[in-house]
Amino acid sequence: MGRWQPNARGRLAQAAMELYSEHGFEQTTVAEIAKRAGLTERTFFRHYADKREVLFAGGSVLEDLFVRAVADAPDSAGPIDAVAAALAAADTVLLDRESARQRQAVIEANAELRERELIKLASLASALTAALRGRGVTDLTASLAAEAGIAVFKVAFARWIAEGERKDLPPLIRESLDELRAVASGLS
Amino acid sequence: MGRWQPNARGRLAQAAMELYSEHGFEQTTVAEIAKRAGLTERTFFRHYADKREVLFAGGSVLEDLFVRAVADAPDSAGPIDAVAAALAAADTVLLDRESARQRQAVIEANAELRERELIKLASLASALTAALRGRGVTDLTASLAAEAGIAVFKVAFARWIAEGERKDLPPLIRESLDELRAVASGLS
Numbered sequence: 001m002g003r004w005q006p007n008a009r010g011r012l013a014q015a016a017m018e019l020y021s022e023h024g025f026e027q028t029t030v031a032e033i034a035k036r037a038g039l040t041e042r043t044f045f046r047h048y049a050d051k052r053e054v055l056f057a058g059g060s061v062l063e064d065l066f067v068r069a070v071a072d073a074p075d076s077a078g079p080i081d082a083v084a085a086a087l088a089a090a091d092t093v094l095l096d097r098e099s100a101r102q103r104q105a106v107i108e109a110n111a112e113l114r115e116r117e118l119i120k121l122a123s124l125a126s127a128l129t130a131a132l133r134g135r136g137v138t139d140l141t142a143s144l145a146a147e148a149g150i151a152v153f154k155v156a157f158a159r160w161i162a163e164g165e166r167k168d169l170p171p172l173i174r175e176s177l178d179e180l181r182a183v184a185s186g187l188s
Numbered sequence: 189m190g191r192w193q194p195n196a197r198g199r200l201a202q203a204a205m206e207l208y209s210e211h212g213f214e215q216t217t218v219a220e221i222a223k224r225a226g227l228t229e230r231t232f233f234r235h236y237a238d239k240r241e242v243l244f245a246g247g248s249v250l251e252d253l254f255v256r257a258v259a260d261a262p263d264s265a266g267p268i269d270a271v272a273a274a275l276a277a278a279d280t281v282l283l284d285r286e287s288a289r290q291r292q293a294v295i296e297a298n299a300e301l302r303e304r305e306l307i308k309l310a311s312l313a314s315a316l317t318a319a320l321r322g323r324g325v326t327d328l329t330a331s332l333a334a335e336a337g338i339a340v341f342k343v344a345f346a347r348w349i350a351e352g353e354r355k356d357l358p359p360l361i362r363e364s365l366d367e368l369r370a371v372a373s374g375l376s
Contacts, residue, residue: 077376078376079371080374081374081376084375114307115303118303118307122306143346144340144367147339148339148368150339151335151336151338155331175328176328177375179328179329180332180336180372180375181375182329183267183332183372185369186266186268187268187368188265188266
């Protein structure tokens with residue numbers, strides 16, 4: 001182990017994102033990321049399995065957060081309220097809109113990364129479904145509440161990072177939830 | 189062009205599915221598929237771009253069907269009713285539960301195919317969103333109605349191909365739609 005590197009993980013993430021934006025994800029090497037961060041490749045691999053993980057590590061944090069929020073929702077909360085509580089917690093991870101925009105631009109530019117993003121969303125929905133089942137919610141209701149919740153999250157997140165958008169993520173999530181209710185209530 | 193081959197496309201699809209199930213997708217070659225179907229590789233490539241397309245050609249048919257059904261829904265139909273009309277048309281493409289189960293087993297066994305399936309679902313949601321916008325539905329409502337509709341479709345489809353399930357796809361879709369409405373109406 002080298003000497004202690006203050007916030008090595010954060011510095012690596014920032015360096016990676018800069019390089020992915022400047023040169024593209026595929027053209028960037030781990031050696032370049034480490035160099036830009038003023039760290040070694042060895043330090044990089046202590047924090048990330050590969051250069052793709054820099055972009056998706058936050059997804060696992062979000063998944064843990066969602067699962068915990070669903071489990072911690074009061075017993076009185078119905079399935080969609082438990083999901084709403086989970087989504088409302090997203091802004092403790094998704095703090096910085098500019099970083100989110102930058103990350104999204106990198107992902108949009110690469111087919112493999114777009115696929116990875118879809119897998120992460122599918123994994124979020126599965127984790128939410130399992131967390132709802134853990135509250136005793138039946139399979140059908142759990143699946144629909146979770147999938148609808150991820151739909152709400154996708155739509156709110158896309159608005160949040162859209163150019164010119166000024167509203168914060170939590171009110172956008174709330175608007176999407178209300179819109180989901182309005183849309184679903186229109187069913188004949 | 190060789191002599192006319194009756195239902196060459198269907199025979200190739202059936203041969204491919206048999207071989208994918210027996211030996212796995214990766215282990216199967218186009219030459220083997222053509223041979224099993226009693227046709228030539230050249231005939232295969234007149235019908236399919238590659239061996240993956242055999243599994244996903246139906247997705248494009250479904251997408252066209254959904255888009256047309258949304259466009260053709262009566263002017264009086266609200267967004268979710270237009271989406272419901274689209275989903276209700278799915279069983280004109282998804283006729284055979286056993287084939288759907290066989291296809292799903294092949295896809296589940298291969299990471300690349302699972303990713304492709306997620307991309308197809310995301311593409312279906314985008315196409316539905318665009319079709320709703322074409323009816324003058326606002327962006328937020330169109331996105332949520334489309335994404336929620338695909339969530340309903342995913343859940344209903346998974347139930348349809350589950351072992352032991354006897355209900356047909358249309359009633360399962362209707363149950364999922366009703367459950368979506370029930371779930372969303374519970375929002376505090």
